Amino acid sequence: xxxxxxxxDGVVALRLRESxxxxxxxxxxxxxxxxxxxxxxxxxxxxxxxxxxxxxxxTRYAGQIGYAVAPEHRGHRYASRALRLVAPFAWRAGLVPLxxxxxxxxxxxxxxxxxxxxxxxxxxxxxxGNDMFARGDRFKCRYRLAPPGAERR
Numbered sequence: 825x826x827x828x829x830x831x832x833d834g835v836v837a838l839r840l841r842e843s844x845x846x847x848x849x850x851x852x853x854x855x856x857x858x859x860x861x862x863x864x865x866x867x868x869x870x871x872x873x874x875x876x877x878x879x880x881x882x883t884r885y886a887g888q889i890g891y892a893v894a895p896e897h898r899g900h901r902y903a904s905r906a907l908r909l910v911a912p913f914a915w916r917a918g919l920v921p922l923x924x925x926x927x928x929x930x931x932x933x934x935x936x937x938x939x940x941x942x943x944x945x946x947x948x949x950x951x952x953g954n955d956m957f958a959r960g961d962r963f964k965c966r967y968r969l970a971p972p973g974a975e976r977r
Contacts, residue, residue, distance in 0.1 A: 827856075828913040836905045837861045838872060846877075853877030860893065860906045869897035872906045874914050885950055885964050887925035888914065891936070898932065904939035911940070911969055921970040928963050942967035 831838040838858040846854045853875045860870035870893035875882055882888055889910070891903050907924070914922050924940075926933035928947055937944075945966045950957050956964075 826917075828910075831858075831909040831913065832863055833905055833909055835863050836869070836902050836909070837863050837866070838906055838909055851879075851881065853879070853882060858906075858910070860891075860902055862902075869894055869902055870906070872903075872910060874910060874917075874919075876917060876919070878919070883923040884948060884966065885925060885954075885956065887964075888919050888922055889924045901936070901939060903933070903936035907936065907940035907942070907969070912971070915971050920974055921968045924967040924969060925964040926967070927961055928965050934965060934967075937965075937967040937969075940969060942969040 827840050827843070839861055840856055841859050842857040844852075844855045844857060846852060854877070855873050855875045858872045859868050860872055861867065862869055870891065872889065872891040875886070875888050875890070877888070889907065891906060893903050911922060924937050924942055926937065928934075934944075945968050947963050947965050950961050950964055
């Protein structure tokens with residue numbers, strides 16, 4: 825997993841804060857964890873993770889990308905900007921298409937996916953017996969984000 829360096833669009837930037845190895849015991853894929861920063865002030869406004877794997881669990885339920893924006897910074901489209909920034913790096917790393925999941929009852933996260941150019945493919949039931957189900961999640965929206973011109977699959 826190569827470090828892409830600082831990714832920035834002038835409004836937000838992504839700074840790599842950790843490269844995590846795979847954890848076979850937990851079934852976790854290797855990942856890059858980024859801090860989402862405001863471009864002008866370098867203030868941290870959120871987090872984004874890229875999970876380098878293509879297991880059914882990742883592509884169907886957990887997603888290859890995870891993100892969160894601090895409540896006081898929501899509503900400025902920082903998450904969608906961060907998704908657009910990291911997508912080309914993820915594609916070069918072999919994550920084509922890139923799968924992003926979120927809860928159906930989270931309109932802000934759904935809108936972030938759509939603004940980043942991802943398309944809703946389906947809403948799937950979450951299998952019982954995992955951490956997300958135990959937290960009360962029952963369904964996941966599956967969004968597909970592919971490079972322009974990429975074949976659908």
